Amino acid sequence: MSLANQSLVQQSLGRRRPKNEDDRILPLINVVFLLLIFFMLAGRLAASDPFRIDPPVSASEGLVTVEDLLVQLGVDGRLALNGEEMGEEALGAAVAGRISDGGPAPVRLKADGTVPATRVVAIMEVLRTAGVKSVQLLTLPAGDG
The missing domain is CATH 3.30.420.270 (Nucleotidyltransferase; domain 5)
Incomplete structure (x- = not known):
């Protein structure tokens, strides 16, 4: 491939996907929030007492x-x-x-x-x-x- 063709390919690739650092971390943030919501809804550590008890x-x-x-x-x-x-x-x-x-x-x-x-x-x-x-x-x- 010639040097001119390589520069055209790089320019076209650069135009299709702008280089933004925030775009790469958004899927990770979405996954973390989905896991947080899942564990909040599905998780149960222990049954709560019907009234407050402080054992000796x-x-x-x-x-x-x-x-x-x-x-x-x-x-x-x-x-x-x-x-x-x-x-x-x-x-x-x-x-x-x-x-x-x-x-x-x-x-x-x-x-x-x-x-x-x-x-x-x-x-x-x-x-x-x-x-x-x-x-x-x-x-x-x-x-x-």
Whole structure:
């Protein structure tokens, strides 16, 4: 190809596509925003509690396992079983029904750290009368400083 033809080809290529630095990054920005929207809609980190609970701090550490039954006790005395609010009598009946269906499973109790110990023991008594053999009290690990 002659030198004149090469310059004509370069000029025609240059006219068809202007050299703009922003044009090269726009597809990347579009992909990032689409991924952000996808993960915002599809992602779910954990089920939220029906009410605010700040568990007490514990120096001992234990393994947290995923079980069927999670009883939550709020600072104002509200109770929930697996995220569903209910009263004490309904809690005992629901736990008894679930234990009879699936066998004896340990129940996790997540109580607010400011709830009096007598109230926590009363809920444990309700669970015992419902047939619960093992209760795990959920706490936060103690800080190092």
